[in-house]
Amino acid sequence: MAPALWASSVWESDGFDDAHRRATALRADEFYGRYSNPTVRSFEEAIADLEGAEDAMAFASGMGAIASTVLALCSSGDHIVATRQLYAGTLAFLQGPCQRFGIDVTIVDGTEPGAVGAAVEPGRTTMVLIETPSNPRLELCDLDEIGSIMSPFTVVDSTFATPVGQQPLAHGVDLVVHSATKGIAGHNDATIGVVAGERELVDAIWGYGVLHGAMASPFDALNALRGVRTLAVRTAHQAATAQHLAEWLTEHPAIAAVHYPGLSSHPQHDLAKRQMRQFGTVLAFDLVEGHEGVRRLIDRIELARPATSLGGPETLLCHPQTTTHASLTPDEQVACGVTDGLVRMTIGLEDAGDLVADLTRALG
Numbered sequence: 299m300a301p302a303l304w305a306s307s308v309w310e311s312d313g314f315d316d317a318h319r320r321a322t323a324l325r326a327d328e329f330y331g332r333y334s335n336p337t338v339r340s341f342e343e344a345i346a347d348l349e350g351a352e353d354a355m356a357f358a359s360g361m362g363a364i365a366s367t368v369l370a371l372c373s374s375g376d377h378i379v380a381t382r383q384l385y386a387g388t389l390a391f392l393q394g395p396c397q398r399f400g401i402d403v404t405i406v407d408g409t410e411p412g413a414v415g416a417a418v419e420p421g422r423t424t425m426v427l428i429e430t431p432s433n434p435r436l437e438l439c440d441l442d443e444i445g446s447i448m449s450p451f452t453v454v455d456s457t458f459a460t461p462v463g464q465q466p467l468a469h470g471v472d473l474v475v476h477s478a479t480k481g482i483a484g485h486n487d488a489t490i491g492v493v494a495g496e497r498e499l500v501d502a503i504w505g506y507g508v509l510h511g512a513m514a515s516p517f518d519a520l521n522a523l524r525g526v527r528t529l530a531v532r533t534a535h536q537a538a539t540a541q542h543l544a545e546w547l548t549e550h551p552a553i554a555a556v557h558y559p560g561l562s563s564h565p566q567h568d569l570a571k572r573q574m575r576q577f578g579t580v581l582a583f584d585l586v587e588g589h590e591g592v593r594r595l596i597d598r599i600e601l602a603r604p605a606t607s608l609g610g611p612e613t614l615l616c617h618p619q620t621t622t623h624a625s626l627t628p629d630e631q632v633a634c635g636v637t638d639g640l641v642r643m644t645i646g647l648e649d650a651g652d653l654v655a656d657l658t659r660a661l662g
């Protein structure tokens with residue numbers, strides 16, 4: 299019943315002609331580990347299935363998937379339109395290596411209706427890259443709007459939603475990427491990324507990816523497949539707890555604001571209801587007492603742990619300003635909505651009442 303682990307990196311061929319066939323086939327399987335691996339392939343097929351995609355390709359991390367997708371499809375002289383609501387690593391990749399390779403990047407506010415489409419320059423823009431919901435403030439970008447942009451490749455980082463929460467391809471988007479390190483693998487024991495979409499595009503990414511070499515490990519693919527089997531139940535529990543905590547935190551006197559797409563106070567709650575089946579497992583909140591309040595909270599919290607990931611069994615708290623976004627300049631932090639009192643809370647599988655008790659004590 300459980301998928302098999304193929305640790306093999308080399309396959310024997312059945313003679314001369316078969317050796318040629320294996321070496322030259324598109325996405326050659328049972329040839330050499332960098333080209334394909336049966337355990338990784340099972341994971342790719344599972345993700346393609348979940349996203350309603352023709353095919354998928356896994357990488358050694360979410361950044362491996364994002365960087366390989368960009369470098370496979372964009373060349374020097376090309377132009378990318380991206381939203382400022384991006385994972386800090388993605389933003390650093392676009393603003394560092396991409397610029398160095400002569401790929402021009404325009405950053406816009408993804409929450410502003412029409413802003414992404416307006417920044418597309420016909421004939422020059424090759425890619426639109428967005429993330430929704432975004433890290434760390436849970437801002438959304440309208441998937442119908444991105445899907446309706448015609449000529450550039452449209453790519454959506456859907457990590458925070460997981461394939462259970464939303465399906466970008468159904469909105470007309472070309473490619474969906476995930477850091478499967480997070481909710482998909484779901485147990486904090488695999489580092490793996492994936493991109494899914496039309497077969498022709500995924501094949502093109504594979505053609506580049508084989509040379510780039512950031513392939514997924516079969517061991518991580520096995521753990522990620524284990525995660526896929528329980529994804530729906532885990533995310534349902536985590537999203538219900540996130541909703542409960544978001545509502546509870548809204549009433550707490552130490553909290554200035556709560557950011558969660560499932561709250562009716564979220565400025566894009568209507569959009570969330572239109573494009574998400576589940577509002578996700580991450581919330582953020584601002585502490586009235588700012589930086590010092592966050593220090594006391596994180597030092598006193600016991601059940602939730604201070605760490606910077608999401609989608610695993612444990613509830614984690616982080617202070618984006620001094621961790622995930624520490625490498626950004628103060629201006630860039632403000633642009634990303636990272637303030638000194640902002641806390642990101644990523645919900646695990648604990649009992650919601652236990653988490654409320656932990657927060658009650660630590661905030662008190």
Ligand SMILES: *Cc1c(COP(=O)(O)O)cnc(C)c1O
Nearest residue numbers: 359360361362385457477479490
């Ligand atoms: C973590 C994350 C990434 C990067 O994924 P890695 O697996 O850490 O390389 C990209 N996008 C989002 C939204 C993430 O949360």
